[in-house]
Structures are given as C-alpha cells and as structure tokens.
Amino acid sequence: MTYSSVVVLYFLSFFTQAQNTIPEVEALLSKMTIEEKIGQLNLVTPGGGIATGSVVSSNVEEKIKAGQVGGLFGIATPERIKKAQDFAVNKTRLGIPLIFGSDIIHGYKTTFPIPLGLAASWDMELLKRTAQIAALEATADGINWNFSPMVDISRDPRWGRTAEGAGEDPYLGSAIAKAMVMGYQGDDLTAENTMMACVKHMALYGASEAGRDYNSVDMSKIRMYNDYFPPYKAAIDAGVGSVMTSFNDIDGIPASGNKWLLTDLLRNQWNFKGFVVSDYTSVNEMIAHGLGDLQAVSALALNAGLDMDMVGEGFLTTLKKSYDEGKVSEAQITNACRRILEAKYKLGLFDDPYRYIDQKRPAKDILRPEHRKIAREAATKSFVLLKKHNNTLPLKKDANIALIGDLANDKTNMLGTWAPTGDFKLSIPILEGFKNVAPNAKISYAKGANITNDSIMAKNVNVFGTTVVLDKRSPEELLAEAVAVAKKADVVVAVVGEAKEMSGESSSKTKIQIPDSQKQLIRALVATGKPVVLVLMSGRPLVIEEEMGLPVSILQVWFPGVEAGNAIADVIFGNYNPAGKLTATWPVNVGQIPIYHSIKNTGRPQPTETFLKFKSSYLDAPNAPLLPFGYGLSYTDFEYTDLKVSKTEIAQNEALSLSVTLKNTGNYDGEEVVQLYLRDVVRSITPPNRVLKGFKKVFLKKGETKTVTLDLKAEDLKFYNANLEFVAEPGDFEVFVGTNSNATQKASFTLK
Known part of the structure; x- marks a missing residue:
C-alpha cells in the first residue's frame, strides 16, 4: 500500500468516525474528567479471598467506586455481577455501568469439544449453534463479553494453543471465525441471549518461533496478508465488537504497542470500529521486551491504538502523568474511552445496566437437556477416523470388550484445555458412555498405564488441578493387569493420548508423541493378538508413525467435552459414522515442522518421495506428512x-x-x-x-x-x-x- 493511500484511508477513517458518533456517548464524554476517562480503560479481575464477603476484593471495590474500572472479568452469576454493577452505577459520580467479560472458549457450562476438534467437523452451522448456546448460557450468568473466538493460524503443533484454534488454513479459519462471531453476537447485541465477541490474538500469535508460547514472530508482510491475517479480517467483516492483542512482537514491536498493526491496519485499512483490549498484562510485558518502563510502554500502547488495559493497570497508574508531560493527548484518551463506552451502549447497558442480570435465567437457560444433546452431536462430528484395520469398527453392541487406559474412566480430562467455566464433574467418562450405548456388551476395565510416568511432567501439567495421577502400583503391575484383561476379551479399546493440560496456553512441547508409558501399553496390547482400537485424545496433531504402522484402528477424538463418553460410544458402536477431517497436518516426526498443505515449490522441488541429491528433501525422512490436511476416513468408502x-x-x-x-x-x-x-x-x-x-x-x-x-x-x-x-x-x-x-x-x- 502506498503512502498516499494510507493518508487517504486515515482521513476517511477520521471523517467516518465523526459522522458515526453516538449522541448519548458524546454527551457523557463531555461530562467526564480526564481521570474518569482513564478509569474506563482499566479492565481488572478480582483475586484472592473475599475478606468482606462481597463480590470482589476490597481493593477492586474501591477502584470501581472511584470510577477507576471500566470492566471486570472472572466473576459470574447474577448475584455477584449485580453487586459489582451496583458499585459502578450507584457509587460513582456518573454511574457508568461495567462490562463483564469471560473466557468462554468452547462452551460455557455445556462444554463442547475443544476448538481444534470443532473445526474438524467442517460444519459451520454446527459451530455457529455451539456459539449461540455458549452465549445463551453465559448471559444467563450475567456475562456480556466473551474473549473468543481465537482464530490464530497455527502450523507448528509444538505450540500448545493449537488446541484453541481452527488449525492451519486461512480459508477454513475465516469461515469458522465468521460463524463463531455470528453465533455469539447474533443480529442484536442488546438481546439478553447474545454477547459481544472478542477476536484474538491480533496478530500472528500462532507463528511463534519454535512453537514456544509468547515467543517472537518474524514474518514477511506478504505471508501475513495471504496466510495469517484472513481469519482476523473475516471476524472484523462479520462485525466483531472487540479485538484482543497478542503477546508476540511484529516487526520488532510487541502487538500491544504496534501502531502499524492496531491503527494503520486494523482501523485504517480494515475499518474496524470496535475497541481493542490487551491480553493479560501484555502492556506491562513490553518492559521485559525491552521497550521502557511502565509509563513508557503504557503511553506506547495508547498511542498505538490500544483502548483497554487488561489487569496490568499501567493505563490507570501512568496515563495521567504522561498526559501532563505531553506524551499522550487528551484526544487519544478520549478516543479510547469513546470506543469502550460505545461497546457498552451497543450492549444496551446505558438503557439498562442490569439487562443481563436475571436470577431466573441460570436454572432456565444453563445446561438444558437439548444443549447436552447438541454437545454430544458436536463431539461425534468432530472425531476423525485416522486408520481402519480389518473392519474392526464399528463394534457390535454385545461384544466382549477390554476397555483400557487411564483416560478411559476419567472425568477430569474430558473437557480439555481452556474450559474454565465448565464443570468436569458433569462430564461422561468413556466407561459410562459405553455402558449407556451398549448395555448388552461385556465390558472389563483396566487402567493399564499412567498417562505419564514422568513425575516432573505430571507436576507441570497439574498447575490448574490434578489431571495426571501417578498410580501407587508400579507400571509393571498396571501393564500386567491390562494384558490379563485384554486376553479374556474379544476386542480391546485402548484410550490413550494427552492429559488436557498437556496442550493449551503455556503448554508447548518438543515431544508431541503419545507418552512413553502409554506407548508401552499399546505394544503390549497389540502383542496379545486381539483386535485393538486406539481412541486417541489430544489437543494437537501428534507424531504417531509407530502407531499407524501397527495392526490397529485409530479414532482421534480430541477432548470431546461434557458428553465425551456418550459421543465416543456412539461412534465406536456405529450409531454415527465418523466424518471429521483434520484441519492441521500431522507430521511424520517433529523434524518436519513447520508442515502444512499450502507449501510452495522451491526452485529444486523433489519430484518423488525417493531421495535425490540436490533436491529439496531430507536424508532421513520423507517430505510428505504422515496425514495430510483434510484427511479423515469413514466406515464406508x-x-x-x-x-x-x-x-x-x-x-x-x-x-x-x-x-x-x-x-x-x-x-x-x-x-x-x-x-x-x-x-x-x-x-x-x-x-x-x-x-x-x-x-x-x-x-x-x-x-x-x-x-x-x-x-x-x-x-x-x-x-x-x-x-x-x-x-x-x-x-x-x-x-x-x-x-x-x-x-x-x-x-x-x-x-x-
């Protein structure tokens, strides 16, 4: 884009903003002090114990009453949210209502499959419906702003947050971004069953170097525009109300302080009219990036086009000083405040601050039976049949089955990563699902192996609660029990893979194979000579070259959500014929990464998989992946x-x-x-x-x-x-x- 066209876009954007102002918001802005405007830019979450017994800690209460908070996240239920809203509406000079946000990534209380799994359904109407249900349930609990959808393109499965997105493809990712935004927001943001969406993470977060979370990104503009930007733009074009910045840098400047990204691209080129919020403390984290102290990075972020500071409070504590010193202008503070007030206006909060607070709604709208029915349907449609062997699947409903695996009789891992609003106690374990769907089957269960025997790994993944339990019995005892159970059965179903927090945020891995403890179990079960079905759980593509070479059938089920056991049983026993397709390429080994379907030819392309010197190829592995993008089998052909x-x-x-x-x-x-x-x-x-x-x-x-x-x-x-x-x-x-x-x-x- 030429310099002159950028200038034209800037003035067009300025003119359009002047023409599209909301009179009620402008009237309010004219009454606000600079401190009150800065207060609207502060997003906080209550922490620790609640000493006074109220909805938030005393420190946050004081800030709300002082007009120093624009929004809250991390609280729910009509009772708690009403108390917080009362502080804002009745205890502040201007009575400006709060906006209430939450991370509702794949369902609220009705938890659907992880987003990577939902994407594998390739069913846009289904995805839209899951977002509608999430909005209905969340608004019933008083929440009106959702930090979703995450639309980051990921071509490196070492990155744990691959689980939260739609995979590697910009075309499919764009279709999913549009469906999710429309599902959350509907046609009327003031309706009690819709909520404002927040597309994230702007931008390029899925391309972090080495697949390591929060890491640097270095990318050409051509690749940005062609491969990574389309899903964000699709969300903008669908009318998403807010955008969240990413943690990584872009052209050497972190996203939360990147003016080219937040103003030149997002507002001037894409004509985005909503507000931009930082990710959790990402403004403060620009200090560690090496861009100055808290005052400097806060001014950098505001000048770049960031409107709301999540948790870090750099805006709250430094912007007035920067304003007094001429480092930020009142117009910039006013513009940021205007966008946040406009979002509240669009949600109908100025007409009725308590619009989303109805104590009758939770019992009526949350975890409806029809919601669980759709969760079950969504899970079955997300599963991908990776391999079928000797027509073992589907199983007969009166079969003698050995059900093996730590994950086979487990509730804690079924919801998957980033399900903070869900309740794992409500999930259906696979053993229970098998009994529900095939009551005439003879099912014998054995654990067989720990998810991992690595105590350090177990400690690392148990940060948010215990999802990996190391059995008091020895690995040898667990294995012997499983083999004995398998030998008495007609068919073995082994549920293997990751624990839920082995993928997700801050869960990057250099080894993305099935843990060694479970690989040993698989080998021992195959050695019994019984037909073996692997039910594979993960939040990312895995390296399963060994398992694909064994005489087994493999069904990839991701993390299926609250109806996990019933949905898996539906497919295993043939109530539903699997039709899911991979939305991310599965590598032969980690050394092939990054690997994706829309690669380019080099000047020396490899004509076949046979190694040729002076062609673009590996000495020790093929160029082709183990499983290509779009892959998925069926019980039929x-x-x-x-x-x-x-x-x-x-x-x-x-x-x-x-x-x-x-x-x-x-x-x-x-x-x-x-x-x-x-x-x-x-x-x-x-x-x-x-x-x-x-x-x-x-x-x-x-x-x-x-x-x-x-x-x-x-x-x-x-x-x-x-x-x-x-x-x-x-x-x-x-x-x-x-x-x-x-x-x-x-x-x-x-x-x-």
Whole structure:
C-alpha cells in the first residue's frame, strides 16, 4: 500500500468516525474528567479471598467506586455481577455501568469439544449453534463479553494453543471465525441471549518461533496478508465488537504497542470500529521486551491504538502523568474511552445496566437437556477416523470388550484445555458412555498405564488441578493387569493420548508423541493378538508413525467435552459414522515442522518421495506428512469421478462452478467433506502448490451417487501481491477436488 493511500484511508477513517458518533456517548464524554476517562480503560479481575464477603476484593471495590474500572472479568452469576454493577452505577459520580467479560472458549457450562476438534467437523452451522448456546448460557450468568473466538493460524503443533484454534488454513479459519462471531453476537447485541465477541490474538500469535508460547514472530508482510491475517479480517467483516492483542512482537514491536498493526491496519485499512483490549498484562510485558518502563510502554500502547488495559493497570497508574508531560493527548484518551463506552451502549447497558442480570435465567437457560444433546452431536462430528484395520469398527453392541487406559474412566480430562467455566464433574467418562450405548456388551476395565510416568511432567501439567495421577502400583503391575484383561476379551479399546493440560496456553512441547508409558501399553496390547482400537485424545496433531504402522484402528477424538463418553460410544458402536477431517497436518516426526498443505515449490522441488541429491528433501525422512490436511476416513468408502468446470475461460470478477460425481461405494450410510483446492499456475509472486477454496459436507446412503456442485467466487482467485494489492492475475488455474488436500480429480480454466 502506498503512502498516499494510507493518508487517504486515515482521513476517511477520521471523517467516518465523526459522522458515526453516538449522541448519548458524546454527551457523557463531555461530562467526564480526564481521570474518569482513564478509569474506563482499566479492565481488572478480582483475586484472592473475599475478606468482606462481597463480590470482589476490597481493593477492586474501591477502584470501581472511584470510577477507576471500566470492566471486570472472572466473576459470574447474577448475584455477584449485580453487586459489582451496583458499585459502578450507584457509587460513582456518573454511574457508568461495567462490562463483564469471560473466557468462554468452547462452551460455557455445556462444554463442547475443544476448538481444534470443532473445526474438524467442517460444519459451520454446527459451530455457529455451539456459539449461540455458549452465549445463551453465559448471559444467563450475567456475562456480556466473551474473549473468543481465537482464530490464530497455527502450523507448528509444538505450540500448545493449537488446541484453541481452527488449525492451519486461512480459508477454513475465516469461515469458522465468521460463524463463531455470528453465533455469539447474533443480529442484536442488546438481546439478553447474545454477547459481544472478542477476536484474538491480533496478530500472528500462532507463528511463534519454535512453537514456544509468547515467543517472537518474524514474518514477511506478504505471508501475513495471504496466510495469517484472513481469519482476523473475516471476524472484523462479520462485525466483531472487540479485538484482543497478542503477546508476540511484529516487526520488532510487541502487538500491544504496534501502531502499524492496531491503527494503520486494523482501523485504517480494515475499518474496524470496535475497541481493542490487551491480553493479560501484555502492556506491562513490553518492559521485559525491552521497550521502557511502565509509563513508557503504557503511553506506547495508547498511542498505538490500544483502548483497554487488561489487569496490568499501567493505563490507570501512568496515563495521567504522561498526559501532563505531553506524551499522550487528551484526544487519544478520549478516543479510547469513546470506543469502550460505545461497546457498552451497543450492549444496551446505558438503557439498562442490569439487562443481563436475571436470577431466573441460570436454572432456565444453563445446561438444558437439548444443549447436552447438541454437545454430544458436536463431539461425534468432530472425531476423525485416522486408520481402519480389518473392519474392526464399528463394534457390535454385545461384544466382549477390554476397555483400557487411564483416560478411559476419567472425568477430569474430558473437557480439555481452556474450559474454565465448565464443570468436569458433569462430564461422561468413556466407561459410562459405553455402558449407556451398549448395555448388552461385556465390558472389563483396566487402567493399564499412567498417562505419564514422568513425575516432573505430571507436576507441570497439574498447575490448574490434578489431571495426571501417578498410580501407587508400579507400571509393571498396571501393564500386567491390562494384558490379563485384554486376553479374556474379544476386542480391546485402548484410550490413550494427552492429559488436557498437556496442550493449551503455556503448554508447548518438543515431544508431541503419545507418552512413553502409554506407548508401552499399546505394544503390549497389540502383542496379545486381539483386535485393538486406539481412541486417541489430544489437543494437537501428534507424531504417531509407530502407531499407524501397527495392526490397529485409530479414532482421534480430541477432548470431546461434557458428553465425551456418550459421543465416543456412539461412534465406536456405529450409531454415527465418523466424518471429521483434520484441519492441521500431522507430521511424520517433529523434524518436519513447520508442515502444512499450502507449501510452495522451491526452485529444486523433489519430484518423488525417493531421495535425490540436490533436491529439496531430507536424508532421513520423507517430505510428505504422515496425514495430510483434510484427511479423515469413514466406515464406508467414497469414490470421486468426472470433475467438470462450468467454463474453461472466465473474465475478471466472474464466478465459476465445478461439479464432481461422488458415490458411496461401501456398506454404511455416511457423510463426506468434499474439498476444493486451487493452484495459480503462474503469477507475480511464487504461488503455493494448492490452497483450499471451497468445501461441502454431503450425506450419501450406501450405494448412492450424487453430483456435488462447488462454486469459485471471483474473490477466491485473488491474493496479495508484492505491493500488498489484492488482485487476481490473468492466466491458467488448476482445480483439485477430493477427500483431502492430496485430491487427484483435476480440471483447468483460464482467467482472461
């Protein structure tokens, strides 16, 4: 983008802001002191014990009464939130209501699968529905602002927060971002069952170096615009009310103080009208980044375009001094305050500060039976069948089953990471789910192994409560018991994988395999000669080359949520035919990372998987992943034929449709996610080998054939060129349609 166009965008943004002000907000701003405006920029969370018995600690109470708090997070229930709102409305000079936020990442009390699992459903209506239920339940408890969705693109599964996002692809990630924002916010933010969403983390957080949380990011603008920015922009275009900054730096400047990111891009280029909040103490953390003391970094953040400071209180304690010294202006403080007040206005809080406080709603709207039913459906649709062996699955409902594994009779891990509002005690363990779905089956249980035998790892993952328990029995005793149970069964189902806090925030790992304790268990169970099914739990792609080579079936179930056991049993016993597809590539080994489907050719591409000297390849591993993006099997089989394009030549801004014949050639009814990939053969900057540009979920009865139509919009041919112009360049294109990113049905067309 040229300098002149940035200047034009700046003045257009300024003019538009002047035209779109809210009279009630402007009237309030005219009455506010500079200290009161700064107070609105402060977001806090109560901590420690509540000595006075009120909803918040005495220190936070005093700040609310002094007009020094704009919002609270970390509290819930109508009673507690009403007490806090009373302080703001009745004890301050202007009676400005608080906004109440929370991290509602994959459901409120009704906990759905982790976001990476939900994404594997490729079902936008389902994802939207889960967000609607989360909003209904959270607002019933008085919360009106949600720190979700997280839309960071992640191509490094060592990064623990891969679990919180939609995977590696900007097209799919954009569709999911839009669905989640629309689900949370609906058509009317003042409605009692909707809440303001907050897209995060702006920006590039999923590309932290070495997959280590909070680490640096170094990336070209072309990659930012083409690969990492689209989901954030999709959320902005969907009308998201707020944006949260990330912890990492961008071009050497941390996101919370990056003016190019928060003002030039977010507001001037993307025309974002909502407010921007920091992540937890990320303003203060710019001190450790090396950008100055608290006063300096707080002024840097405000000048960059940050509106609200989460927890750190640098704005509260230093902005007045910076204003007095001319380091920040009153206009900048007023603009930040205006955006926060406008958010409260849009939520209807000025009309009724107690709009979201109704003591009758929790019993009526939280954990409804139909919510649990949808949680069960969402979980079944998130599962991905990674391998099927000898038609072991689905199991008969009267089978003699050995159910093995620490995770097989466990409630604490079923909700997965970042479920702070959920209650693990309400979750259905797998053993219970098996008995519910197959009451005539003979089921024998044995633990078999600890999730890990590593006491240091167990200590590290038990920070938020005990999710890994080291059994008093020796590993040898646990293993012997499991083998004995397996030998008496017709089939073995082993539930293996990660504990919930082995992924998530601050849970980066250099070894992303199944823990050694469980790998030994798997080998011993296979050695019995019994048919073995692995039910695999994780919050990230794992390295499972060994397990894929064993004579086992493998069902990836992520962390399924409150209905975990019932949903897993539904799929294991054939009530539902799995149709999930991976949204992140699974590597052969950690050395292949980063690995993703939309790679580019080098000048020396490897033509086959056979090693060739002086080609871009490894001496000790293939280039290809273990499991490609979009991969997922079914109990049935699907055949693709006869791909056609509606035109072989199209004009600029003209759409194109494609059709393919899909046949269910197996013995079960089932769903298939038909995927469309595009390759720009020649363009002004090096193109990826292929990029996802369409998908459709289709149900076919066994033996049924359907013609599936997919559309390519004019926008789908565009990319950001070297000048960061969004263009479609004339030339030849190839399209691929199939069951994953290695789709082989191919057609071509030309853009004039």
